[in-house]
Amino acid sequence: MCGIAGFLRFGPSPFDPHAVLHRMGEALHHRGPDDGGVYFRDGAGLAHRRLSVVDPEGGAQPFVSEDGRTVLVLNGEIYNHDELRNELAQRGHPFRTRSDTEVLLRLYEEMGIACIGRLRGMFSFALYDHRERRLWVARDRIGVKPLYYVQHADEFAFGSELKSLLEYPGVSRAVDERSIDDFFTFGYVPSPRTVMNGISKLEAGNFLLVTERGVERTQYWDLDFTPRESGGRTPSDVELRRSLEEAVAEQLGADVPVGALLSGGIDSTAVLGFMAERMSGSTPSFTASFPGTRDEDRECAKVAAERYGSRWHEVEVSEPSVELLDRMAWHFDEPFADPSAVPTFVLCEGARKQVTVCLSGDGGDESFGGYRRYRDNETRRAIRRLVPNHRAGAVLAAAGRAVPDGRWLPKPLRLRPLLRLAAVEPRLAYSGEMSICDEASKQRLYRGTFRLALAGHDSLSVVRACFDRSARWDSTSQLQYVDFKTYLADGILTKVDRASMAHGLEVRVPLLDHALVELVARLPSSSKVAWGRGKRHLVRSLRGIVPPRILHRKKRGFTPxxxxxxxxxxxxxxxxxxxxxxxxxxxxxxxxxxxxxxxxxxxxxxxxxxxxxxxxxxxxxxxxxx
Incomplete structure (x- = not known):
């Protein structure tokens, strides 16, 4: 795991390129405290900060080919680099290191940018080809690793974090007012916009080609929830378990100590269980706890640690100080409103004192159907099937107003909330649930001049665009797709990346292995969510692996x-x-x-x-x- 930055200029440089590259790299020092380097030639500049995880002696960057044609900086990990190295070596490619960076460079020499389809991992990278005079900038499929960029007439600059771009001459700190409205809607600024005018985030599963002609963006991967063709076999519980185990096993490679972030939920517990099967000795695990509260997560994490013989570390999270909030604001680059960022930040700081790499259970809810909104949507779908589609909303809303409240009844038998839930279209229900500040509150809070500046801006357009792109799938699959493209990529994964890399801790997310995600996405929604229960297929596949108390506990948010x-x-x-x-x-x-x-x-x-x-x-x- 590292930090990368750089630029490409097609005219003369009015500044000292080496000095600028050093400043851009130093802004990312926390991401790579072990080593750093810069490269500049013919208008192309690359900077790198390194956290040494694999091949500490031989993986220095920027990495330059022997003939000087290509130069590469990589942030992240290519988990299948050993397999790819063996293939390339058999075809005559020489290797001078054990690093995944060299594997990527050799793969590009053979395949060009199509090599990205062979990569299995979390990454962002920049590769400059001197012969072709072109810069490739890419981000992994799911969006685990970040990448920011800015484009002007004859220059292009990029960095792992926004703060590194602020070290590039001429980059403005002017706030994009639309992003403030986006922030009050989602609690983060969705890609590709950022909080600052002129700076963009590269979206997950995309790469950029930068040449004298300009910048071209290509989406090379997208998630597909299309059900398998009729007659296609659904993976058995044993096969799904094997896929989970393989995803975890592939992400264990490191030349430094490895541990687990353990929340006490089914996802992180399963990851720890598979780690314990593969790793020798006792696997370190780390759990955030809140003193003075009834902390069920802490108790379940302790049960999981005992079950797998893990060396468990409890990291207590107190009320955040002014100093902590100021530090977090700096490391997060953009305003980020999820309060769970605080315990995540403190937990990663504690874990880094023991290990350099941790595996987490992030992504399990989005992939396997863990959120309540998926369960509510399946209930909505079941009720709406009983009503003619063109009149469903009006009929169900009227019925919801007519029936008694029924608060004395068990929740599953309370008809009023069920009918009102079913009356709302999925995209409206999703937008309402994910919005921090509704339109009525915005009208009360926003200054008149701010409202005027926002004229014509619609912060929810990003959600509607995702629903439109996924219109061919059932509504639960649509909700999962929207979560992957927005809440997961710009919310959860941003939180984990900034909170961990602030302390030089690499966090890997095996449940977001793209092959596993693709496998699970095409399962029927009913195999993931039905009858008020989520993660159905996952739960069945983990019987005997995850302790029953954890396997069957209700989903809980990571809420301070x-x-x-x-x-x-x-x-x-x-x-x-x-x-x-x-x-x-x-x-x-x-x-x-x-x-x-x-x-x-x-x-x-x-x-x-x-x-x-x-x-x-x-x-x-x-x-x-x-």
Whole structure:
């Protein structure tokens, strides 16, 4: 795992290219504390910061071919590099290292950019071909590793993090106001937009070709939920288990200590179980806990660690300090409102004291159908089948208003919420669930000048575009597709990357191995979610591997005690920073409306903890970057 940066200029450089490359690289020092290097020739500059994980002695970058034609910087891991190296060696390619970087360069020499289809891993890379005078910049299929870029008339620059691009001459720090609206909708800024004007994020599964003619973007991979053709065999529980085991086993290769991030849920427990089968000795595991709370996750993590003989480390997460929030704002680059970023950041810091690499269970919910919204949608689909499609919404909404509330009944028998749920179209239900700040709240909070600046902007257009692209699939598959393209790539994986790389910890996500994801995506939705239960196929395949207490526990979010934090020092910080006359957020939000929101929350008239936290996050980011 590393940090990469660089640029390509087609005219004379009005600056010292080596000095700029060093600054861009140093901005990423935390991602690669072990080594660094820069390269510049004929307008092409590359910088690299290295976290030594495989072949510490031989994997230095930028990596240049013997004839000087190609030069490469790679962030991430190519898990099948040994297999690819053997193939290439048999065809006469020489190797001078054991690194996956050299494998990628040799593969490009043989296949060109088509080589990306052979890679199994998490990566972003930049490769310059001097003979062709072209720069290739690529990101992995799922979006585990980040890549930012900026394009001007005769120059192009890129970096693993936004802050490295801010070291490139002429890059503006002007805020894109549309991104602020996006942030208050999702809690993050969806790709390809970023919080700063002119800087973009490369979307997952895409690569760029940069030449004198300009920049061309190509999507080389997309997720396909098309069911297998009639008669196609669904993988058995044993076959799915074997695929899971192979995905974990392939990601264990390292020349440094390896451990596991253990949440106490089914996904991370399964990963730890498969690790224990393959690794010699006791596998270290790390769990975040919240002192003074009833922490079921902690108890289940302890059960899992005992089951597999893991050396378990509990990392206590206290209320975040001002210093911690400021550090996180710097490392996350863009405002990021998920409060679970705090325990993730603290957990990774604790894990790095023991290991250099950790495997996690991230991606299991999106792939195997773990979220409640998938279960709710299957209920919605079942009810809507009973009503003519063209009238379903109106009929079910009317029925929901007519039936008794039934609060005294068990939840599955309460007809009013079931009918109201079924009345809402999936894309509207999804947009409502994923929005931190609804339109009514935006009208109250946004300053008039900010609303005018947003005229014509629709933050939910990214969600609608994903629904449109997935219209040929059933609605549960659509929800999973949208999650993969937005919430997972720009939310969950961004959180894990920034929180881990802030401390030089490499986190691998075996449940997002693209071959495994492709296999599971084409399973029928009913095999993943049905009868109010998610991850059905996964649960069956893990019997005997995962302890029953964990296998059958309800899905829980990784949620810190946010309301308790707001009653303490975090709330005081909100008052000092956000409600100050010179606050950063006052550019966008009406201070009196924000104060009213805060007072209503403190008086427990309405719980707006998530929105209040989001406003504080934006304020902290603005003070750190602008």
């Amino acid at each position: 005690p946010l309301n308790r934090w707001l009653e303490g020092g975090v709330g005081s910080l909100f008052e000092r920073r956000v409600l100050a006359e010179d606050s950063f957020v006052s550019r966008f939000l009406d201070t009196d409306a924000v104060r009213s929101l805060w007072n209503d929350h403190r008086a427990r008239i309405v719980d707006r903890a998530q929105l209040i936290w989001s406003i504080l996050v934006l304020e902290t980011w603005g003070r750190r970057f602008l």
